[in-house]
Amino acid sequence: MKRGDSLRLLVINDVSTVWGGATKVAMRCIEAATAAGLECSALVGDDGAGIRTRFPQVRVEALGERPLREGVGFGDIFSRNFNPRAYRALRRLLATDAADTVVHVHGWSQILSPSIFHALARHEARVVLTTHDFFTTCPNGGYVNYRKGDICHVRPLSLPCLASNCDKRNYGHKLWRFARSLTQKKAGDDFWARVGIILAHENMEPYLRSGPLKNFLTLRTPAEPLSRGGRVQAWENHTVLYLGRMTWEKGVRTLAEALNGSGTPATLIGRGPLLDEIRQALPHCRVAGWLEDDEVARIAAQTRYLIMPSRMPEPYGLVTAEALMCGIPVIVSSNALIAREVEANNAGLVFESGNAQSLAEKMALMRSDDLVRRLSEGAFAYGRTIAPSWDEWSRRIVDIYMGRTRFVQ
Numbered sequence: 001m002k003r004g005d006s007l008r009l010l011v012i013n014d015v016s017t018v019w020g021g022a023t024k025v026a027m028r029c030i031e032a033a034t035a036a037g038l039e040c041s042a043l044v045g046d047d048g049a050g051i052r053t054r055f056p057q058v059r060v061e062a063l064g065e066r067p068l069r070e071g072v073g074f075g076d077i078f079s080r081n082f083n084p085r086a087y088r089a090l091r092r093l094l095a096t097d098a099a100d101t102v103v104h105v106h107g108w109s110q111i112l113s114p115s116i117f118h119a120l121a122r123h124e125a126r127v128v129l130t131t132h133d134f135f136t137t138c139p140n141g142g143y144v145n146y147r148k149g150d151i152c153h154v155r156p157l158s159l160p161c162l163a164s165n166c167d168k169r170n171y172g173h174k175l176w177r178f179a180r181s182l183t184q185k186k187a188g189d190d191f192w193a194r195v196g197i198i199l200a201h202e203n204m205e206p207y208l209r210s211g212p213l214k215n216f217l218t219l220r221t222p223a224e225p226l227s228r229g230g231r232v233q234a235w236e237n238h239t240v241l242y243l244g245r246m247t248w249e250k251g252v253r254t255l256a257e258a259l260n261g262s263g264t265p266a267t268l269i270g271r272g273p274l275l276d277e278i279r280q281a282l283p284h285c286r287v288a289g290w291l292e293d294d295e296v297a298r299i300a301a302q303t304r305y306l307i308m309p310s311r312m313p314e315p316y317g318l319v320t321a322e323a324l325m326c327g328i329p330v331i332v333s334s335n336a337l338i339a340r341e342v343e344a345n346n347a348g349l350v351f352e353s354g355n356a357q358s359l360a361e362k363m364a365l366m367r368s369d370d371l372v373r374r375l376s377e378g379a380f381a382y383g384r385t386i387a388p389s390w391d392e393w394s395r396r397i398v399d400i401y402m403g404r405t406r407f408v409q
Contacts, residue, residue: 006100009033009401010093010125011042012116014067014107016050016060021318022132023050025221026106030055032394033401043090045083045111061089067110080113081180087115091122098123102401105129109141114184121191128196128400130219131204133315136184136197137211139177140167142249144312149354151313151335155210157181168248185211196407198400201316203337215407219396220387223321227300231327231380235373237304239267240363241328243296243319244308246272251309251333256281257356258309264363266307267299300328305366305375308332311354324348325383329375331362341386346378 011033013026027050033040034055041059042051048062063085068076079085094101103125108116120127135141137156145152146168154160157178167174185192192212199205202218226243240259244250252268256278259266267286268278279287291299306323307330308314314336321338323330330348332339342348349365352358366372388396399405 006039007402008039008041008101010101010103011040012090012103012105012108012112013042013044014110014112015046016042016044016048016052016062017046018050021221022107022130025130025132026104027051027054028390028394029104029106029397030058032397034058035394036398038398038401041093043086043093043112043116045086061093063089063111065111069110077176080109080111081176081183082115082118083111083113084115086112087119090116090119094119094123094125098125101125103127104401106132109133109135114180114187117184117187117191121187126196126403127194128198130198131200131208131315134204134207134313136213137208139174139181142312143207144249146248149311151353157185157211196400201337204315207313214409216409217400217405217407219393219400221316221318222390222393223318223325223387225326225383226297226306226319226322226328227303227326228297229301232301232303232376234304234328234376234379235369237302239299239303240264241299241303241306241323242266242268242270242309243306244270246270246274246278248274249310249312251311251354252278254311254354254356254359255307255309258359258363259285261356262360262363264360269296269299300326303328304372305329305331305348307359307363308336309351309353309359310336313337321383321386324379324386327376327380327383329366329372329379331359331366341382345382346375347382348375348379 011026011029013023015023018024030040043061045063045065047064048060051060133141134143143152145166147165152166154164162178165171189212193214196215197213199218200221205216246252252274265284269288269291271290306328308317308320310333317336317338320330324347332342332350333353334350335353339350343350349362351362
C-alpha cells in the first residue's frame with residue numbers, strides 16, 4: 001500500500017512514563033516516526049507528561065488516570081472493562097482523515113481497556129498491535145495457571161477456561177478478566193482479522209492463533225548490552241545475577257529455593273509484590289530492589305551468569321538478550337520462549353521450569369570456569385545477532401507504517 005505525505009501515526013499506550021519494556025518501545029515508535037517526518041499523536045491513560053516532555057511536537061490526548069497496579073477502586077471494575085473516556089477520546093482523534101492514519105497499540109490493560117478496540121472497529125484506520133504480553137487472547141495475559149504453577153493449555157474463552165481458577169488473585173478476579181476478554185472479543189472478528197500483529201518473538205505466534213487474529217510478523221525488540229564496558233570476562237567473575245520483577249510468574253520463589261538449597265549467594269535486582277518476602281527468604285543474598293542503570297551496568301561487569309527463572313511462557317526475556325550481548329551466559333527456564341535458541345547457540349543452560357532442584361543442578365555446573373568460558377563465548381557470538389539494532393528496528397517499524405512490509409497470514 002502506498003502512503004502519501006499525509007500519513008499520520010497514532011500511538012496508544014496506557015502510560016507515557018517509561019517503567020517497562022512496552023512503554024519504552026512505544027516511545028521509540030514515536031521517535032522513529034517523527035524522525036521519518038510522519039505526523040504523530042498519542043493517546044495515553046496517564047497525564048501524558050512523559051511524551052509531552054520528550055516530544056513537544058506530538059499531540060497528546062491524556063486521560064489523567066491511574067493504572068490498576070497502583071490500586072483498584074470500585075469504579076475500576078467497570079471502567080477497566082470498558083473505559084468510556086478512552087473510547088470517546090479515541091473517537092475524537094480519529095474523527096478526521098482516519099483512512100490516512102496508522103494506529104499502533106501497545107499497552108491497554110491497565111487503564112485504556114478494550115474500549116479502544118471498539119472505537120477502532122468503527123473507523124478505517126489501519127491498526128497494528130505489538131504483543132508485549134498475551135492479553136490479546138488469554139484472560140490472565142500469561143497462558144499460565146497461577147494455582148497449578150504451570151503453563152495453561154486450555155483454549156482461551158472456552159468453557160474449561162471459564163471454569164479454571166487460574167488467576168494470581170482469586171477466582172472472582174478471573175471471572176472479571178474473562179468478562180473483559182469477552183468485551184475485547186466483541187469488537188468483532190472482522191476487526192481483529194484486519195489488525196496487524198507484531199510479535200516480540202516468533203514463538204509467540206502459536207499462542208495467539210487460537211482466536212480471530214490472522215496477520216503476523218516478527219520484529220524483535222532491540223537490546224543494549226547490560227554492561228557498558230564491553231565484553232564481560234564471565235569465567236573470572238563470581239556474581240550470580242537476577243534482574244526482573246519480584247513476582248511469582250517471574251519464578252523468584254523457585255530461584256529463592258534453589259539459592260537456599262545450594263547455599264549460593266546472588267544479587268537480585270528488581271521491584272514487585274514479593275520483594276519483602278524474597279529479602280526475608282534470602283538473608284545470604286543481596287536483594288537490592290530497584291537500582292540506577294549505572295549501578296546495574298557495574299554489577300553486570302562482575303557477573304558470572306544471569307538466571308531467568310520464569311514460570312510463564314516469557315514472550316522474549318529482554319534482559320537475557322542484554323546479558324548475552326556482553327558475553328554473560330544465562331540459565332533460563334524451559335518455559336522461556338528463548339530457551340531453545342540459548343541452548344542451540346551454546347549460550348547458556350536450560351532448567352525445568354518451577355523445579356528448584358533442576359535449577360540448583362545447573363547452577364552447580366556453572367562452577368566450572370571452563371564451562372562458563374565456553375558459554376560466554378557462545379553468548380557473545382550469539383548476542384551479536386539476537387536482535388536488531390535500534391537503527392535497523394526504526395527503519396523496519398517505519399516500513400510497517402508505510403505499508404512496505406507485509407504481514408503474513
